[in-house]
Amino acid sequence: MMKRSTVAIFIVMFVFWVLLSACIKPLQGHYDHIRIVVGIICAAIATSVSRDLLITGKEDMTLRKTLRLLLYIPWELWQIVLANFDVAYRVLHPKMPIDPRIIEFDTTLRSDFALTTLANSITLTPGTITIDVEPERGRFLVHAIASKAADALLVDQTMQKKVAHVYMEEGGGE
Amino acid sequence: MFEMVDVFLVVGVSIAFTILMCLYRAVRGPGVFNQVAAVNVIGTKVIVLLVAIGYIFERPMFVDIALLYAGLNFVGTLVMAKYLERGEICSA
Amino acid sequence: MLGIGVIDIISIIFMAGGIFFMVTGAVGLLRLPDFYTRLHATGKCDTLGEVLLIAGCMIFQGWSFVSVKLFFLIFFIFMANPVGTHAIMKAAYYTGLKPWKKGEERR
Numbered sequence: 264m265m266k267r268s269t270v271a272i273f274i275v276m277f278v279f280w281v282l283l284s285a286c287i288k289p290l291q292g293h294y295d296h297i298r299i300v301v302g303i304i305c306a307a308i309a310t311s312v313s314r315d316l317l318i319t320g321k322e323d324m325t326l327r328k329t330l331r332l333l334l335y336i337p338w339e340l341w342q343i344v345l346a347n348f349d350v351a352y353r354v355l356h357p358k359m360p361i362d363p364r365i366i367e368f369d370t371t372l373r374s375d376f377a378l379t380t381l382a383n384s385i386t387l388t389p390g391t392i393t394i395d396v397e398p399e400r401g402r403f404l405v406h407a408i409a410s411k412a413a414d415a416l417l418v419d420q421t422m423q424k425k426v427a428h429v430y431m432e433e434g435g436g437e
Numbered sequence: 438m439f440e441m442v443d444v445f446l447v448v449g450v451s452i453a454f455t456i457l458m459c460l461y462r463a464v465r466g467p468g469v470f471n472q473v474a475a476v477n478v479i480g481t482k483v484i485v486l487l488v489a490i491g492y493i494f495e496r497p498m499f500v501d502i503a504l505l506y507a508g509l510n511f512v513g514t515l516v517m518a519k520y521l522e523r524g525e526i527c528s529a
Numbered sequence: 530m531l532g533i534g535v536i537d538i539i540s541i542i543f544m545a546g547g548i549f550f551m552v553t554g555a556v557g558l559l560r561l562p563d564f565y566t567r568l569h570a571t572g573k574c575d576t577l578g579e580v581l582l583i584a585g586c587m588i589f590q591g592w593s594f595v596s597v598k599l600f601f602l603i604f605f606i607f608m609a610n611p612v613g614t615h616a617i618m619k620a621a622y623y624t625g626l627k628p629w630k631k632g633e634e635r636r
Contacts, residue, residue: 282594282597282598282601283501283597283598283601285594343573343577344577346573347550347573347574347577350553350557350569350570350573350574351549351550351553351574354553354556354557354560354561354570354574355553355556359560359561361561361566361631362631363563363565363566363628363629363630363631364628364630365628382611382615383608383611383612386572386573386611386614386615387572387573387576387611390569392565392568392569392572392614392615392618393615394615394618394619394622395619395622395623404622406565406569406618406628408566408569441537441589444541444544448544448548448582451548451551451552452548452551455551455552455554455555458555458556458558458559459555459558461559462558462559462567467636468564468626470564470617470620470621470626471564471567473617474564474567474568474571474617475558477613477614477617478554478555478558478571478575481575481576481579481606481610482551482575482579484579484602484606485551485579485582485583488583488586488599488602489586492586492589497595500595500598500599500602501598503602504598504601504602504605507602507605507606507609508605511605511609511612511613514613514616514617515612515613515616517617518613518616518617518619518620519616519620521617521620521621521624522619522620522623522624
């Protein structure tokens with residue numbers, strides 16, 4: 264009758280409503296019936312309105328990709344903490360050692376989720392911010408604040424390889 | 438002697454102090470882009486200030502207001518960026 | 530003795546780290562010489578400072594519905610701040626704002 268992904272989106276939205284409004288408390292046995300009914304109606308409306316936006320028809324093996332994404336996040340959090348100590352050192356130093364430049368490179372990632380994850384990771388990690396992304400060639404335009412940070416993206420390419428491993432695309436860079 | 442509400446008072450005063458520091462850039466910044474970036478930063482600091490005030494007054498309602506204002510600030514910054522880039526918000 | 534326990538001390542440590550990073554972000558906004566470098570300071574330090582501060586409030590609260598709302602707030606700030614930074618930087622780049630090279634004067 265309805266596709267599996269539509270039911271999944273409806274369940275996610277209803278769980279979000281329950282967590283925000285505290286209408287089901289199983290430990291105290293308190294059920295607020297009016298809010299449950301309103302929650303079901305609102306989740307149904309929201310699912311029917313946003314269904315075309317969230318389901319693109321290009322996904323398969325999403326469960327494995329989600330699990331790999333959950334494993335990628337702790338590594339990224341550790342990189343973010345290191346990055347911010349580096350930025351704090353550069354800002355608070357009396358001589359302010361910065362040397363900004365703009366660099367450009369290609370990757371082999373093509374899907375929307377992979378490009379967005381890589382762009383967010385580049386923005387949150389030491390010394391680089393994404394300026395523009397071209398989806399056809401996977402080309403990133405990046406502003407770097409020091410040569411050490413720019414080299415970590417151009418030469419090592421650890422981040423591109425890890426994101427390509429999460430979304431199961433080949434390679435990771437040129 | 439020394440309670441947790443004192444900690445939240447110190448947190449709130451520090452955040453208000455940093456908001457005053459960002460206000461200088463919002464007024465003075467040469468060009469409109471510096472001002473838009475400073476207003477975005479002030480908006481995100483206000484979200485955290487709302488959570489801290491919720492703990493000072495011991496009303497858990499302020500977290501919902503903070504969640505709503507986070508969404509409003511995000512949409513406002515995106516609309517400003519789109520207008521500055523293209524000269525119009527939607528091409529109709 | 531003092532009226533606070535171990536969990537409160539951990540949450541005070543998190544909140545102190547959060548305030549340190551937020552003050553660093555504001556100092557960077559004032560001190561750095563160019564628009565692009567100022568976005569570096571605020572886009573990274575500000576986000577992490579807020580995440581640490583709200584994580585400290587979450588640890589102080591324990592397990593309740595308010596902690597779940599604070600977790601949603603952390604998740605939203607974590608996703609939304611870099612996207613806003615990227616959008617305003619892209620608008621500035623395509624309107625012709627030139628980046629600062631080493632050795633020029635402040636703008």
